[in-house]
Amino acid sequence: MRLHWLAAAGTIAVTAAIAPLAAQQKVNVGHLASPTVSVRLFTAAIGSVHVVGWEKDSIELTGVVPNGSRVETSGGPPLEAVKGMKMFVETPTELTGREGQLVLKVPRGARVWVKTGTTDMDVTGVTGGLDLNVVGGSITVHGSSRELRAESMDAHVIVEGSPQWARIKTATGNITMRGGMDIGASTISGTIRSSGGDVERAKLESTTGGIVFASDLARSASVELESHSGTIEVELLRRGDVELDVATITGAIENQWSKTRPVPGREGRGMTLTTSWGMNSGHITVRSFKGQVQVRSR
Amino acid sequence: MTDHLTFEQLCDLADGALDAGAAAVVRQHLTSCDECAAQLRALAALGDAAASLPLSVSPPDDLWVDIRGQLAPRAMAGRGRITSWRLPQLAAAAVVIAVGSSALTALVIRGAQPHTQTRDRIVSSTISVPTALPARLESAENGYTRSINALQLVLADRRDSLAPSTVATVEHSLRIADSAIAEARAALASDPANAALAALFNSNYERKIDVLRRATELAPRT
Amino acid sequence: MLLHRDKRSEPGRHHIHQMATVLPFVTSNLSSETRAPTGDASLVARAQRGDVDAFEILYRTHAGRVYALCLRLTANGTRARELTQDVFVRAWEALPEFRGESNLTTWLHRIAVNAMLMQQRSDKRRSARVALADDDMDSSDAALQGATAPEDVATAIDLERAVAALPPGVRRAFILHDVEGYSHEEIAQMTGLAAGTLRAQLHRARQLLMRALSL
Numbered sequence: 149m150r151l152h153w154l155a156a157a158g159t160i161a162v163t164a165a166i167a168p169l170a171a172q173q174k175v176n177v178g179h180l181a182s183p184t185v186s187v188r189l190f191t192a193a194i195g196s197v198h199v200v201g202w203e204k205d206s207i208e209l210t211g212v213v214p215n216g217s218r219v220e221t222s223g224g225p226p227l228e229a230v231k232g233m234k235m236f237v238e239t240p241t242e243l244t245g246r247e248g249q250l251v252l253k254v255p256r257g258a259r260v261w262v263k264t265g266t267t268d269m270d271v272t273g274v275t276g277g278l279d280l281n282v283v284g285g286s287i288t289v290h291g292s293s294r295e296l297r298a299e300s301m302d303a304h305v306i307v308e309g310s311p312q313w314a315r316i317k318t319a320t321g322n323i324t325m326r327g328g329m330d331i332g333a334s335t336i337s338g339t340i341r342s343s344g345g346d347v348e349r350a351k352l353e354s355t356t357g358g359i360v361f362a363s364d365l366a367r368s369a370s371v372e373l374e375s376h377s378g379t380i381e382v383e384l385l386r387r388g389d390v391e392l393d394v395a396t397i398t399g400a401i402e403n404q405w406s407k408t409r410p411v412p413g414r415e416g417r418g419m420t421l422t423t424s425w426g427m428n429s430g431h432i433t434v435r436s437f438k439g440q441v442q443v444r445s446r
Numbered sequence: 447m448t449d450h451l452t453f454e455q456l457c458d459l460a461d462g463a464l465d466a467g468a469a470a471v472v473r474q475h476l477t478s479c480d481e482c483a484a485q486l487r488a489l490a491a492l493g494d495a496a497a498s499l500p501l502s503v504s505p506p507d508d509l510w511v512d513i514r515g516q517l518a519p520r521a522m523a524g525r526g527r528i529t530s531w532r533l534p535q536l537a538a539a540a541v542v543i544a545v546g547s548s549a550l551t552a553l554v555i556r557g558a559q560p561h562t563q564t565r566d567r568i569v570s571s572t573i574s575v576p577t578a579l580p581a582r583l584e585s586a587e588n589g590y591t592r593s594i595n596a597l598q599l600v601l602a603d604r605r606d607s608l609a610p611s612t613v614a615t616v617e618h619s620l621r622i623a624d625s626a627i628a629e630a631r632a633a634l635a636s637d638p639a640n641a642a643l644a645a646l647f648n649s650n651y652e653r654k655i656d657v658l659r660r661a662t663e664l665a666p667r668t
Numbered sequence: 669m670l671l672h673r674d675k676r677s678e679p680g681r682h683h684i685h686q687m688a689t690v691l692p693f694v695t696s697n698l699s700s701e702t703r704a705p706t707g708d709a710s711l712v713a714r715a716q717r718g719d720v721d722a723f724e725i726l727y728r729t730h731a732g733r734v735y736a737l738c739l740r741l742t743a744n745g746t747r748a749r750e751l752t753q754d755v756f757v758r759a760w761e762a763l764p765e766f767r768g769e770s771n772l773t774t775w776l777h778r779i780a781v782n783a784m785l786m787q788q789r790s791d792k793r794r795s796a797r798v799a800l801a802d803d804d805m806d807s808s809d810a811a812l813q814g815a816t817a818p819e820d821v822a823t824a825i826d827l828e829r830a831v832a833a834l835p836p837g838v839r840r841a842f843i844l845h846d847v848e849g850y851s852h853e854e855i856a857q858m859t860g861l862a863a864g865t866l867r868a869q870l871h872r873a874r875q876l877l878m879r880a881l882s883l
Contacts (some may be wrong), residue, residue, distance in 0.1 A: 191665070192665070192668075193668060265665065266593060266668065284612075284615075301660070318662070320615055332535050337619065355648060376646060377626065397642070397643055435642050435646060437646050454871055459868070491848060492827075495827050496842070499827065500827065501848050503739055505731050509753060510731075592720075
C-alpha cells in the first residue's frame with residue numbers, strides 16, 4: 149500500500165510542498181487508518197470536495213488549494229493505523245471566490261464528517277457514516293451509506309444511493325432522494341423529491357417548497373408529508389398496498405388514484421381524504437395548510 | 447508460563463494498568479499463545495466498538511420546556527433581583543408573549559440596549575397581530591420564543607462574520623417561516639381544537655429554530 | 669495497546685439525533701461533537717447571575733451528552749428523560765458553585781451519576797430487592813438471555829442492546845470507562861466506589877458483553 153504524507157502529525161505548511169501551480173499549491177497527506185476510521189475535514193469555501201471510499205486501509209487527502217493556505221492534520225505514529233483523524237484547510241482571508249479542489253479518500257467503512265462553506269461536494273463509495281455540512285454549492289451522494297446526514301443553507305442535495313438512514317436539511321436548497329429506507333427531509337422553501345428506494349419510514353416537510361413522494365413502500369411503511377403552502381404530490385402504484393390519510397386547512401385535494409372523493413373538512417374549511425388499497429400495510433399521512441395536495445398513480 | 451492468562455490480566459494489559467515487568471511477561475505469553483492472543487483481539491474489538499458509540503443523543507424536543515418550568519429564579523446575594531435583562535419586558539408578558547417571535551426579539555433588543563446603537567440582527571420584519579392560543583400551544587410558543595430569542599442573540603453577534611449571501615438566505619428563510627407561523631396562528635384562533643393545524647403550527651416553529659440553530663453553527667466567512 | 673482511550677483525545681465521536689427507547693434504532697450525526705460552544709465561560713457566568721437564556725444555550729449545547737449518558741445508565745427512555753431533567757435542574761441550582769475546575773460536560777455527568785445513585789438508593793429503601801455492587805458481580809448471565817441481535821441491526825445496535833441488558837452497576841462501570849472514556853480515578857470520584865470494585869465491575873461487564881456479542 150502506497151502512503152503519501154508530509155507529516156505524521158501536527159501542522160503542515162503547504163507552502164513547502166511541491167512546486168505550486170500558478171496561484172495554487174498541492175496538498176498531499178495520508179495515513180494508515182482502521183477500516184472504520186472517523187475522519188473530520190474542515191475546510192473553508194473551496195471549489196470542490198470529492199470524498200471517495202476505497203478498499204485501502206489508509207486515508208489520503210490530495211488536491212490543490214490557493215497559495216498561502218494552511219493544512220493541518222491530526223495523526224498518529226507512522227505505521228500505526230489511526231482510528232480517528234482531523235484535517236483543517238484554511239484559505240487566505242482575502243479570498244472571496246471558490247478556488248481549489250480536494251479529494252479525500254477513506255476506507256469504505258469510514259465515518260466521514262465534512263464541514264465547509266460553499267462548495268460542490270460529491271461522495272462515492274462510503275458505506276459507514278456521512279455527515280456533510282455545506283452552506284451553498286451542492287451535495288451529491290452516490291452509494292449506500294449506513295447513515296447519512298446532510299445540511300445546507302442553499303446548496304441542493306442529491307442522494308443517488310440508498311442510505312439506510314438519512315436526514316437532510318436545507319433552508320432554500322432542493323432535496324432529491326433516489327433511494328433510502330428511513331428518510332427525513334426538511335426545508336423552508338426548497339423542493340423535496342423522493343423516488344425509488346424501499347421506504348420504511350419517511351418524514352418530508354417544507355414551509356413553502358413543493359414535495360413529491362414517488363418512492364416504493366416497504367411493508368408496514370410509515371410516511372408523513374407536510375407543508376404549509378407547497379404543493380404535495382403523492383404518486384402511488386396503481387394497486388399499491390397503502391392507506392392514505394390527507395387533510396388540509398384551506399388547500400384543495402385532488403385524487404386521481406382511487407375513486408374516493410375528497411370531502412370538505414371541519415366546519416367547511418379545507419378538505420380531507422381517506423382512501424386505501426390492499427391490506428393497508430403502508431400508511432401515508434399528508435398535512436397541508438394551504439397548499440394543494442395531488443394524489444395520482446404511477 | 448504454561449497456563450493461559452486470566453481475563454483480568456488481559457484487561458489490565460489493554461488498560462495500561464500493568465507495570466513494565468508484568469506487561470512484559472504477559473506480552474511474552476501472547477507471542478506463543480494463539481488462544482490468549484485471540485481473546486485480546488476480541489477485547490480490543492469490544493473496546494473499538496464501545497469507543498465508536500455515539501457520545502451524544504438528542505433529548506426529546508420538548509424537554510427544555512419541562513426543565514424551564516422548574517428553574518427557580520435566582521436571587522443573587524447583594525443584587526436583590528433577577529438579573530435577566532428580559533425582566534422589564536416580561537412585565538408586559540401577557541401582551542408581549544402573544545406577539546410573534548420576531549416582534550418580541552425586536553422589542554427586547556431595543557429595550558435591552560437603550561443607550562447603544564441597535565445591532566444589526568438577523569430577524570424578519572414581520573410583526574404578527576396578537577391572537578389568543580390554547581394554553582398548551584401558548585406554553586409551547588413561549589418555549590419556542592425563548593429559544594428563538596437566545597439563538598438570534600448569538601446570531602446577531604456573528605452576523606458580521608458571515609457572507610452576505612448567507613445572511614440573505616437566512617433572513618429570507620426566517621421571513622418565510624414567520625409568515626407561515628402567523629397564518630397558522632391566526633387559523634388556530636378560530637379553530638383551536640384542530641390537531642392537524644396545531645401540528646403544522648409547531649412544525650413551522652421547529653423549522654425556523656432549526657435554521658437559526660444551523661446558522662449559529664456556521665463557520666466564519668461562510 | 670490501550671483499550672481505554674482518553675475521551676479528550678478521541679476524535680470522530682458523533683451525535684445521535686434520534687434514538688428510541690433502549691436503542692432499538694441508532695442514528696447518528698457526526699457534527700455536534702466537535703461543535704465547541706463559543707463562550708461557554710461567559711454563558712456560565714451569565715447563567716450564574718440568573719440569565720435563563722444563557723442557561724438554555726448551555727442546555728442545548730450539552731443536553732445531547734447528558735441524555736446519552738442517562739439513556740445508557742437507565743436503559744429506559746422515560747427514566748432517561750426524567751434523569752436528564754433532574755440533572756439540568758440540579759445544575760441550575762448548583763451552578764453558582766461551579767468554578768470551572770472540570771469541563772462542563774464532566775460536571776454534568778457527575779451530577780447525572782450522583783442523581784442516578786440517589787435514585788437507586790431510594791428505590792432500595794422502598795423495595796426488598798437490593799442491588800449492591802456484589803450482587804451485580806454475582807448476576808448470572810440471565811440478564812443477557814434473549815439479548816440476541818436482530819439480523820438486520822448493525823454492530824453498534826447489538827452493543828447498545830447488550831449494554832442495556834447488563835446489571836446496573838456493571839453497566840455503569842462500562843459506560844463511564846469504555847464508552848465515555850473516564851479514568852478509574854474520575855469514576856471513583858463520581859461513584860464513591862473503591863478502585864478494586866470498579867475494576868472488577870468493568871471486567872465483568874466486558875466478559876458479559878463479549879459473550880453476548882460472540883466476540
